[in-house]
Amino acid sequence: MTLRYLPDAGKLYGPEFTNDPQAVYARLRERHGAVAPVEIAPGIQAHLVISYQAALDVLTNADGAWSKDSRPWQVRLPDTPGAAAALGMLAHRDNVLFSDGADHARYRRVVIDCYSMIQPHKLRDMVIEVSDSLIRGFAAKGSADLVHEFARPIPLRVFNLLLGRPDSDSAALISALYDMMEADPEAGARGSENYYRYIIELIESKYASRGDDLTSWFIDHPAGLTQQEAIEALVVTLAAGFDPMASLISNTISRMVSDDRYYSSLTNGALSTYDALMEALRAEPAMANYGPYFTTRAVDFHGTWIQPAELVLVSYAAANTEPTHVPDELRSDGGSYLGFGAGAHRCPASDPATLIAMTAIERLTSYLSDLELDVPREELEWRPGPFIRSLATLPVSFTPIRPDQPGESPWSAQSASPSTPSEPTFPASPADYATSAPWSS
Numbered sequence: 001m002t003l004r005y006l007p008d009a010g011k012l013y014g015p016e017f018t019n020d021p022q023a024v025y026a027r028l029r030e031r032h033g034a035v036a037p038v039e040i041a042p043g044i045q046a047h048l049v050i051s052y053q054a055a056l057d058v059l060t061n062a063d064g065a066w067s068k069d070s071r072p073w074q075v076r077l078p079d080t081p082g083a084a085a086a087l088g089m090l091a092h093r094d095n096v097l098f099s100d101g102a103d104h105a106r107y108r109r110v111v112i113d114c115y116s117m118i119q120p121h122k123l124r125d126m127v128i129e130v131s132d133s134l135i136r137g138f139a140a141k142g143s144a145d146l147v148h149e150f151a152r153p154i155p156l157r158v159f160n161l162l163l164g165r166p167d168s169d170s171a172a173l174i175s176a177l178y179d180m181m182e183a184d185p186e187a188g189a190r191g192s193e194n195y196y197r198y199i200i201e202l203i204e205s206k207y208a209s210r211g212d213d214l215t216s217w218f219i220d221h222p223a224g225l226t227q228q229e230a231i232e233a234l235v236v237t238l239a240a241g242f243d244p245m246a247s248l249i250s251n252t253i254s255r256m257v258s259d260d261r262y263y264s265s266l267t268n269g270a271l272s273t274y275d276a277l278m279e280a281l282r283a284e285p286a287m288a289n290y291g292p293y294f295t296t297r298a299v300d301f302h303g304t305w306i307q308p309a310e311l312v313l314v315s316y317a318a319a320n321t322e323p324t325h326v327p328d329e330l331r332s333d334g335g336s337y338l339g340f341g342a343g344a345h346r347c348p349a350s351d352p353a354t355l356i357a358m359t360a361i362e363r364l365t366s367y368l369s370d371l372e373l374d375v376p377r378e379e380l381e382w383r384p385g386p387f388i389r390s391l392a393t394l395p396v397s398f399t400p401i402r403p404d405q406p407g408e409s410p411w412s413a414q415s416a417s418p419s420t421p422s423e424p425t426f427p428a429s430p431a432d433y434a435t436s437a438p439w440s441s
């Protein structure tokens with residue numbers, strides 16, 4: 001597919017974009033205004049929505065020209081490696097993210113109802129156990145890569161429990177998803193196969209014997225998902241949750257340990273973890289450009305003429321940082337922002353996501369209160385890719401803590417806060433955290 005009018009499309013790939021995406025957005029804003037032509041992979045073009053108001057107009061479907069169904073766009077793609085790369089994140093599936101209208105409402109009802117079944121205090125206990133067990137893995141070393149040793153395993157181990165598998169099974173899920181995200185095609189294919197095997201085995205085991213867990217609630221929801229729809233619902237829950245969740249945690253920590261306003265808050269409370277989280281969601285949202293929409297008809301949109309079945313990406317990262325929109329000072333609500341999206345497809349899990357991130361980060365910083373970045377923040381490495389803003393590594397140092405030292409440590413406390421320890425219960429079992437669905441009794 002070629003779009004006629006994109007001679008100076010900005011590239012959302014390559015080192016320039018990876019190292020400083022905000023500079024690319026600023027240049028596009030200056031040249032094109034609210035909507036800019038971009039390439040998301042070689043030869044694959046899109047319209048990037050970079051103004052806050054234009055982003056809201058798409059997200060709320062103000063003029064009825066927008067759809068989440070990627071199929072009309074997909075069939076026009078060329079058979080190239082660039083298209084294959086784009087399809088990894090944009091190929092249509094029968095799930096909440098790629099549907100509109102009644103289908104969307106049905107899928108979304110299942111996600112919302114089932115997530116609302118997770119009791120916040122139980123989710124918090126689960127995150128505490130997972131966080132403490134990860135902190136125990138590196139606390140005595142005095143250094144860690146908080147992306148690989150903390151931020152990425154947390155959502156996967158928590159999801160594994162929420163979906164109804166014991167924590168001891170989480171290694172299979174973690175290695176499958178890590179392989180899937182490898183650039184090496186062989187590792188990617190192996191990961192994808194193992195990931196689907198994990199989901200299919202999970203579904204089959206829950207069809208055979210229900211538990212009090214997300215998977216069983218999805219299966220039994222009155223919307224009556226077919227087995228295939230239940231598989232897709234699990235795949236999208238994990239896929240939509242894992243990467244942004246891990247990125248939100250590591251992006252937020254990286255801000256806290258490199259900014260005195262937060263650094264001092266680790267010990268004597270200037271700005272809070274919540275403030276840092278809100279700032280990360282606004283200034284560096286994990287779902288940077290993953291707001292794919294497709295035109296249902298030709299539309300003159302904020303001065304750009306867009307043909308039917310073209311890809312329009314809402315750039316949460318650019319919209320949130322539009323100069324006329326950025327609040328002068330950090331407000332405790334982060335100012336108005338689109339870190340979790342807006343409109344009909346707004347993230348249905350923003351509350352549990354915030355709770356998971358807050359709990360994990362507070363657990364880490366309350367044990368390791370003198371965390372220091374090993375390199376200046378500007379030198380941190382980011383993962384390449386057009387959609388997600390995510391650190392590749394987060395190397396830190398701190399005063400080591402050991403199991404035998406006096407005072408609270410992640411070895412001695414397994415309760416809601418380091419100051420109120422209780423007996424460890426790890427490894428956790430999913431049944432410890434769940435509640436019963438109203439439609440299951």
Ligand code: HEM
Pocket residue numbers: 096097098108111236237238240241242244245248281285286287290291292316338339340341342344345346347348349350352353
């Ligand atoms: C518990 C973890 C999470 C889960 C299970 C989850 C799940 C989902 C799902 C299922 C959707 C699609 C909703 C729909 O199409 O109606 C969605 C959308 C979205 N999520 Fe989340 N999410 C999680 C965490 C996050 C985090 C941490 C962020 C950002 C930091 C985020 C940002 C978004 C955004 C921006 C959208 C809208 C995408 C669009 O406009 O198409 N999510 N999420």
